[in-house]
Amino acid sequence: MIWLTWRQHRKQALYTLAGLLALAALIVPTGLSMRGTYADKGLRACLDGLRDGNLSPEASNTCMRALDAFNDQYGTLTFAGVLLLVLPLLVGLFWGAPLVARETEQGTHRLVWTQGISRRRWALVKVAAVGGFTLAVAVVYGLGTSWWMAPLMHAGQLSRFESGLFDMQGIAPIGYTLFAVALGVFAGTVWHKVLPAMGVALAGFAVLRIALTVLLRPRLMPPKVRTYLVEGNTGERGNLTGDWVLAKQVRNPDGSIVASNTEVSCPPGVTGPGGKACGADLGLQAGAYNWQQYQPGDRFWLFQSIEAGVFVALAILLFYLAIRRVRRIA
Amino acid sequence: MIEFVLDGRSKVNTYVQLVQQVKQALRVGMLTPGDQLPKVRDVARSLAINPNTVLKAYRELELEGLVEGRPGVGTFVKATLASAPMSDQAELRGDLVAWVHRARDAGLTPDDVTALVQTTIRASYPRQEEHA
Amino acid sequence: MEYVLETDQLGKRYGGRWAVRDCTLRLPAGRVAALVGPNGAGKSTLLHMAVGLLRPDAGAVRVLGRAPYGDTELLSDIGFVAQDTPLYRDFTAAELVTMGGKLNRRWDAALARTRLAQLGLPPDRPVGKLSGGQRAQVALALALAKRPSLLLLDEPVASLDPLARREFLQALMGSVAETGATVLLSSHILADLERTCDYVVVLSASQVRLAGPTDELATSHRQLIGPRHDGGPIGGVAAVVRASHTDRQSTLLVRTDGPITDPMWTVREPSLEDTILAYLTEGDTRASHSEWGVAA
Numbered sequence: 001m002i003w004l005t006w007r008q009h010r011k012q013a014l015y016t017l018a019g020l021l022a023l024a025a026l027i028v029p030t031g032l033s034m035r036g037t038y039a040d041k042g043l044r045a046c047l048d049g050l051r052d053g054n055l056s057p058e059a060s061n062t063c064m065r066a067l068d069a070f071n072d073q074y075g076t077l078t079f080a081g082v083l084l085l086v087l088p089l090l091v092g093l094f095w096g097a098p099l100v101a102r103e104t105e106q107g108t109h110r111l112v113w114t115q116g117i118s119r120r121r122w123a124l125v126k127v128a129a130v131g132g133f134t135l136a137v138a139v140v141y142g143l144g145t146s147w148w149m150a151p152l153m154h155a156g157q158l159s160r161f162e163s164g165l166f167d168m169q170g171i172a173p174i175g176y177t178l179f180a181v182a183l184g185v186f187a188g189t190v191w192h193k194v195l196p197a198m199g200v201a202l203a204g205f206a207v208l209r210i211a212l213t214v215l216l217r218p219r220l221m222p223p224k225v226r227t228y229l230v231e232g233n234t235g236e237r238g239n240l241t242g243d244w245v246l247a248k249q250v251r252n253p254d255g256s257i258v259a260s261n262t263e264v265s266c267p268p269g270v271t272g273p274g275g276k277a278c279g280a281d282l283g284l285q286a287g288a289y290n291w292q293q294y295q296p297g298d299r300f301w302l303f304q305s306i307e308a309g310v311f312v313a314l315a316i317l318l319f320y321l322a323i324r325r326v327r328r329i330a
Numbered sequence: 331m332i333e334f335v336l337d338g339r340s341k342v343n344t345y346v347q348l349v350q351q352v353k354q355a356l357r358v359g360m361l362t363p364g365d366q367l368p369k370v371r372d373v374a375r376s377l378a379i380n381p382n383t384v385l386k387a388y389r390e391l392e393l394e395g396l397v398e399g400r401p402g403v404g405t406f407v408k409a410t411l412a413s414a415p416m417s418d419q420a421e422l423r424g425d426l427v428a429w430v431h432r433a434r435d436a437g438l439t440p441d442d443v444t445a446l447v448q449t450t451i452r453a454s455y456p457r458q459e460e461h462a
Numbered sequence: 463m464e465y466v467l468e469t470d471q472l473g474k475r476y477g478g479r480w481a482v483r484d485c486t487l488r489l490p491a492g493r494v495a496a497l498v499g500p501n502g503a504g505k506s507t508l509l510h511m512a513v514g515l516l517r518p519d520a521g522a523v524r525v526l527g528r529a530p531y532g533d534t535e536l537l538s539d540i541g542f543v544a545q546d547t548p549l550y551r552d553f554t555a556a557e558l559v560t561m562g563g564k565l566n567r568r569w570d571a572a573l574a575r576t577r578l579a580q581l582g583l584p585p586d587r588p589v590g591k592l593s594g595g596q597r598a599q600v601a602l603a604l605a606l607a608k609r610p611s612l613l614l615l616d617e618p619v620a621s622l623d624p625l626a627r628r629e630f631l632q633a634l635m636g637s638v639a640e641t642g643a644t645v646l647l648s649s650h651i652l653a654d655l656e657r658t659c660d661y662v663v664v665l666s667a668s669q670v671r672l673a674g675p676t677d678e679l680a681t682s683h684r685q686l687i688g689p690r691h692d693g694g695p696i697g698g699v700a701a702v703v704r705a706s707h708t709d710r711q712s713t714l715l716v717r718t719d720g721p722i723t724d725p726m727w728t729v730r731e732p733s734l735e736d737t738i739l740a741y742l743t744e745g746d747t748r749a750s751h752s753e754w755g756v757a758a
Contacts, residue, residue, distance in 0.1 A: 001564065001565065004561055008550065111604075117566075
């Protein structure tokens with residue numbers, strides 16, 4: 001059975017490994033050069049200084065310029081990350097969906113299931129082999145991407161917690177990948193042709209991922225709230241600490257909301273047009289404050305684990321259902 | 331060794347065709363005692379027919395005492411089909427020729443003659459009736 | 463008598479439709495049986511239940527006395543060639559033989575290789591590049607390498623050209639003679655059956671219409687031609703299978719239980735094909751009448 005699994009999937013495995021190598025050829029050199037630049041320009045110290053607000057104005061300017069230069073050089077690479085967003089789906093479509101559906105489509109299930117091994121054993125070996133292989137692939141690209149994106153995240157002052165960025169690094173992509181494969185396998189036991197199975201897996205994966213990202217992730221743990229005065233504020237805070245800001249508002253001291261989805265800063269000594277108090281033209285009264293609801297950046301790995309866990313659990317459930325269904329296909 | 335040939339259009343049962351072919355070969359001296367008949371497997375394969383059909387034919391020949399099966403070796407011809415001596419045949423043929431001439435003179439067509447002969451054979455050889 | 467395949471009121475339902483219903487069969491050992499019926503009559507469903515791919519919804523099926531569904535051990539005694547002879551098309555014939563060895567406890571790889579060599583099949587070409595006839599031969603060789611007691615073939619020759627069909631049947635008959643395996647092969651092609659099969663099961667509209675040894679069918683059925691006959695018993699006739707009438711004449715295909723002596727009837731012996739067709743037509747019209755809601 002192991003021989004058969006290897007013989008049937010070796011070409012596919014080879015292509016996958018080739019794809020992984022191609023990805024590595026992109027990630028490793030750019031990642032190394034990014035890290036080199038990052039270290040050479042002392043960007044870490046810069047960012048620490050900016051966050052703590054203890055830099056002199058000149059140092060601050062130098063830092064900002066260095067960061068801009070870095071972002072100009074490498075910022076576009078962030079878009080390459082979109083590829084990593086769809087990788088789990090691709091693996092699921094091409095590894096998961098055909099596993100059973102190709103057999104039933106070509107009728108070979110009637111050949112292999114009438115040999116002297118049970119269908120349960122056939123399904124277990126197949127699922128274990130394919131699940132194990134895709135898991136290994138997912139671990140490699142999930143952690144590889146995290147390593148690669150770290151400098152970009154920091155220098156771009158992006159929170160790795162943001163939707164999209166969260167989804168392409170860490171251990172969550174491992175969960176997504178396993179889930180996509182399991183969904184593909186399961187779809188193949190219900191729809192007995194490869195293309196419909198792929199279509200269903202694609203739709204199911206997209207719907208569930210978006211639903212969980214939009215609806216569940218912000219509520220996984222109660223978000224924190226912070227407030228700080230408009231006056232004396234020097235810049236946005238969340239991004240330097242890697243927080244995931246869910247909502248932001250500007251409020252007057254009486255709690256009334258002046259503006260949503262924005263933040264107002266009035267560095268010391270700055271006045272608004274016509275010499276009025278900073279922000280007065282917006283309707284801000286003295287003592288107005290920024291209000292933010294956020295998930296703290298240090299919850300990143302906790303959230304990663306929860307989300308990976310949820311998807312791995314779903315994957316296990318789907319694998320189980322698929323193996324059960326295999327016994328009923330004729 | 332003989333090779334069996336089937337007449338695809340014949341209505342005659344396959345095993346009967348095999349039996350008839352062996353008997354024909356015995357009659358004309360193509361098979362003589364001691365000769366081996368083709369193996370069941372080979373006949374089944376070459377004619378694409380059910381081996382049970384071949385077995386049935388060989389069993390029938392065996393029952394008639396014409397061949398004998400030797401387990402693990404094959405089926406061998408045991409006897410020859412003693413047809414009437416040639417002199418007898420010539421005499422009978424003479425009678426038949428005279429009779430056919432009389433029938434023609436009486437106005438019978440060849441079809442009439444054939445029908446008459448067949449009904450007479452059926453009446454005279456009751457065993458044949460079962461196969462017809 | 464020893465039965466290799468037995469079914470008792472076997473039924474399988476897809477949704478609300480019975481694909482096979484009330485199927486009771488006894489297939490004696492050593493037979494080469496034809497499972498005959500039009501497309502969609504339930505032949506494949508019956509075979510799939512016999513090889514354990516499907517679980518019956520009603521009744522029972524037993525192969526060598528055991529229920530095949532979920533019985534992996536029993537699978538080694540059943541050789542099966544599915545419709546259109548599915549094979550992994552990128553595997554070579556040699557690899558398929560290896561695969562069989564890995565998946566079966568009893569596996570005669572030498573037998574399979576010898577057979578394929580005799581047929582002159584290339585061992586190192588993907589079977590997807592072979593002709594349909596060659597693929598059918600590979601599938602047969604794989605089924606035979608299990609050294610099965612029961613060989614089930616689902617429409618093995620339906621898609622083959624006449625030459626390939628003959629070669630396939632030659633190979634099949636040769637190996638049956640060698641191994642003595644019991645064979646059940648489904649077909650909607652009636653030609654060839656008279657020579658290759660000694661047992662016939664007629665399946666039509668999901669039910670068994672007729673089952674028995676071909677020589678018994680030959681002796682127990684007669685075609686009668688005579689003046690128009692509107693029912694009423696005929697001496698020696700057990701049942702009228704199919705009747706067609708003109709205003710003067712009736713042509714009947716009947717099952718007999720004795721000699722037909724009534725001189726009114728011209729009695730002929732129908733070919734196996736005629737008899738089978740009579741049973742198939744009977745099933746057809748009965749089904750269509752009930753589907754259209756009119757009396758048959």
